[in-house]
Amino acid sequence: MRNEMLIVEDLLLLMFDDKSGTIAGEGTLYYTLGGAVLVELGLRKYARVDENDQGLNGLKVHAVAGDPPGDPVLRAAYEKVADRKRGVQTLLIEIGTGLRETVLDRLVERGMLRQETKKTLGLFRTTATKAADTGHKKALMEKVRAVLIDGAEPDTRTTALIGLLSASGTLPNLHRSIPWSGKVYKRAKELEQGSWGAEAVNTAVMRTVAATSVGTAIAVTS
Numbered sequence: 547m548r549n550e551m552l553i554v555e556d557l558l559l560l561m562f563d564d565k566s567g568t569i570a571g572e573g574t575l576y577y578t579l580g581g582a583v584l585v586e587l588g589l590r591k592y593a594r595v596d597e598n599d600q601g602l603n604g605l606k607v608h609a610v611a612g613d614p615p616g617d618p619v620l621r622a623a624y625e626k627v628a629d630r631k632r633g634v635q636t637l638l639i640e641i642g643t644g645l646r647e648t649v650l651d652r653l654v655e656r657g658m659l660r661q662e663t664k665k666t667l668g669l670f671r672t673t674a675t676k677a678a679d680t681g682h683k684k685a686l687m688e689k690v691r692a693v694l695i696d697g698a699e700p701d702t703r704t705t706a707l708i709g710l711l712s713a714s715g716t717l718p719n720l721h722r723s724i725p726w727s728g729k730v731y732k733r734a735k736e737l738e739q740g741s742w743g744a745e746a747v748n749t750a751v752m753r754t755v756a757a758t759s760v761g762t763a764i765a766v767t768s
Contacts, residue, residue: 551656552619553589553706554582556686558649559658560707561716564677569646570716577750578714579649580642583623584634585706585743590615593627595634595742604634604746619648634746650675658682687723693737694730700737709737709744714751 558579561570571578584607587593592615595605609628615621623641632640653659660678665671677683690708692698700708711717712734718726738744 550617551682552583552617552652553586553703553710554579554619554645554649555652555656556703557582557707557710558646559653559683560686560690560711560720561714562659562675562677563719564680564683567675567677570719571714571751574714574751575646576642576644577638577747578642578710578716579645580623580638580640581713581743581747581750582706582710583619583641583645584627584637584746585710585741587615587620587624587627588743589702589706590620592620592624604749605742606631607634607637619645619652634742635750638746638750654678687720690720691724694724694733705737706741706744708734709739709741710747712738713744713746713748715748 558569561575561578562568563570569575584593588595592610592612594608594610596608597605607627608631609624614624614628626640627637650659654661654675657679658677660676661673662676663671663673686707689700689704690711693700693704693708708717711720712731717724717730717734724730738748
């Protein structure tokens with residue numbers, strides 16, 4: 547079992563609803579998970595952005611020369627960044643696509659989630675993901691709550707998690723543990739805007755929402 551949790555694992559765990567087994571923000575989840583991995587590459591000094599190098603797809607992301615990360619998820623993302631210099635929006639899709647199942651499998655491997663397989667009508671086999679050991683998630687939620695509700699100063703990792711939750715638009719889904727309010731929104735948005743990775747997620751999610759809204763409007767009026 548891997549010892550060190552990745553930010554993307556903690557993030558998906560927070561977005562996972564223990565009661566329903568669903569994940570908040572499914573429609574744009576690949577952006578959010580891709581952003582979490584990019585944020586971690588940045589924090590670990592494997593990637594950087596140049597504020598003066600921006601194209602149509604956002605700030606250009608550069609790989610930092612040196613040995614690649616040991617973790618397979620981070621290493622695969624680092625190799626994509628190192629392949630050629632691209633805008634952060636493009637990388638969100640390339641890194642995040644297919645990452646949902648990989649991260650879920652890792653959480654199952656860690657014993658934090660479990661998968662149940664059963665037959666429907668005696669014929670069709672279905673698999674459902676359920677919460678298992680919730681201790682780590684409760685500790686995470688307490689850290690996030692302390693920052694957003696109690697005004698605690700966040701560490702780097704908690705800052706990244708809150709920024710990504712805010713950027714993805716899924717923070718209100720945690721209302722049972724963190725009551726939603728204008729104060730919570732403002733504090734989370736401040737942390738989001740301090741992270742180039744989280745800001746990129748927000749831009750990508752809003753673009754997708756806007757495109758979906760336009761498509762729906764066209765379908766209704768046709």
